[in-house]
Amino acid sequence: MDAALVMGVRGLPGGSSLAKLLAEHRGVRNKQALPQLATEQIREWIEAYHERTGEWPKPGSGLIPESPGETWAAVNTALARGGRGLPGGLSLYGVVCECREVTVFESAD
Known part of the structure; x- marks a missing residue:
């Protein structure tokens, strides 16, 4: 077929x-x-996950509701290997750490 x-x-x-x-x-x-990814969009998904669960996502955290069919594991792989609009050499953990610093900074105001 x-x-x-x-x-x-x-x-x-x-x-x-x-x-x-x-x-x-x-x-x-x-x-x-697969759709292109951007680190800014991933940061938004991370923040939404944190708002929803009170925790930070990990590669095993499952599906991303804001992007149907997308998983945290697939995002982590794209961050690490590159492709889908990402340069590679990154990790979900690293992007989460960036978000945590922003969140801590913003809440201190």
């Missing part, structure tokens, strides 16, 4: 794929076309 979608046989127009079809019509994440 995927080959028919890609090549445009069996009456299909081509240029698609099973992953694209599932993403468009069923909301299934296409692992080959």
Whole structure:
């Protein structure tokens, strides 16, 4: 089926794929076309997690409600390896530490 979608046989127009079809019509994440990430957006998710739970997220903290289908583990991997708009060489722990400093500073006012 995927080959028919890609090549445009069996009456299909081509240029698609099973992953694209599932993403468009069923909301299934296409692992080959994951959305770009930005550290500022990740910081916002971290702050929202902290507001919700009173704790800071870890790679094993599960799904990120503000970004359906995204997990803290996937964000940590993208931070470390790069890609998805991130330079690499970072970690979820490091970004959380930055957020904690901002939170402590802001609450001192």
